[in-house]
Amino acid sequence: IQPRSVDAYLSGIVNQLEPHFPHVRQSRHSPLVKRTIQGALRLLGRPVLHKQPILRNDLLRVLQALQHPLDHNDLLWVTQLHCSFYALLRLGELVSPNELALRDSSKLSLHTSVHMSDIDFSFLLQRDKTDTRYEGNRVLIQRSWVSSDPLALFQCYLASRDLRFPLHPYLWLRADGCPPTRSWFIRRLRLFFPANVSGHSMRTGGATSLAATGVSPDQI
Numbered sequence: 001i002q003p004r005s006v007d008a009y010l011s012g013i014v015n016q017l018e019p020h021f022p023h024v025r026q027s028r029h030s031p032l033v034k035r036t037i038q039g040a041l042r043l044l045g046r047p048v049l050h051k052q053p054i055l056r057n058d059l060l061r062v063l064q065a066l067q068h069p070l071d072h073n074d075l076l077w078v079t080q081l082h083c084s085f086y087a088l089l090r091l092g093e094l095v096s097p098n099e100l101a102l103r104d105s106s107k108l109s110l111h112t113s114v115h116m117s118d119i120d121f122s123f124l125l126q127r128d129k130t131d132t133r134y135e136g137n138r139v140l141i142q143r144s145w146v147s148s149d150p151l152a153l154f155q156c157y158l159a160s161r162d163l164r165f166p167l168h169p170y171l172w173l174r175a176d177g178c179p180p181t182r183s184w185f186i187r188r189l190r191l192f193f194p195a196n197v198s199g200h201s202m203r204t205g206g207a208t209s210l211a212a213t214g215v216s217p218d219q220i
Helices: 003-017 024-028 031-044 056-065 072-087 150-164 182-189 201-212
Strands: 120-125 137-142
Touching: 003 024, 003 031, 056 072, 056 201, 072 137, 072 150, 072 182, 072 201, 120 150, 137 150
Parallel strands: none
Antiparallel strands: 120 137
């Protein structure tokens, strides 16, 4: 266990013990415990490794590097790449877990939730960790006039998807008719990016891009 995680573990332990030992919180904040944690951080702590964000230019570079005309799987992957960047989505909100036991079909976005216009498109995240009312969260993505356009890609993907699977309920589908998985997405990501780019890099890159254009942190 990393020393920086000890503090969180101790808080959880104190929370469980406090009903039985009322003074455990005072012991948790004693000088001895505090100095022990500080010493462990100095002696055994490791720097936090941040993943490299994906930038707007990277999106255009990837799109140009793909073989055209794009096949269905390429369309799916590059469209999800753009959606994650522009909507600040976690990869887990677009793909299924690798482990069968963790997959939940009720979390998959439905084709019927898609709304489109000339300037934007949207779809519903059926269930999300921030969705306390279980109503779903609507993701709205606008057309981009800078770099590659997510709306144009989504239109192309949707046309390919509807041609192949007109009656399938789920929005995101590979050419074999199955929802994409995390490992499937990351394998394709590795063709264009080094190991310090991960599934979280689109979200951080999108946030960095918004900050660079002057969007305030409370709106990102």
